[in-house]
Amino acid sequence: MFKRIFWMGLGVTAGVVLVTKAEAYVRANTPKRAREFVLGEDQDQVASRTLSGLVRQFTQTMHQRQDELDRRYLDRFQG
The missing domain is CATH 1.20.5 (Single alpha-helices involved in coiled-coils or other helix-helix interfaces)
Structure with a gap:
């Protein structure tokens, strides 16, 4: 590890x-x-713009995946 x-x-x-x-x-x-x-x-803020874009994309993807999993398992246990 x-x-x-x-x-x-x-x-x-x-x-x-x-x-x-x-x-x-x-x-x-x-x-x-x-x-x-x-x-x-704005060449002085390239790193912060890139990092904020990566965090925003990660958060959006995480929420999409969570919604997908919620739908999949909620349908399985309710039906």
């Missing part, structure tokens, strides 16, 4: 470092218009 936690933490850390480096590279080596196309107009 500790190996899994270690490797998961290492993967998350590597992902954060790679995304940070890639974003810095894009900011340094692309013209402003291309950067705005890739990162959006």
Whole structure:
């Protein structure tokens, strides 16, 4: 179990470092218009927008799955 936690933490850390480096590279080596196309107009809030989008998508998917399971098992036990 500790190996899994270690490797998961290492993967998350590597992902954060790679995304940070890639974003810095894009900011340094692309013209402003291309950067705005890739990162959006508000380039300082890319990470928070991405994280909030992921959380919103996860929550929406979780609720959809819960509703599906509720319908499936409610029908099974009521009928």
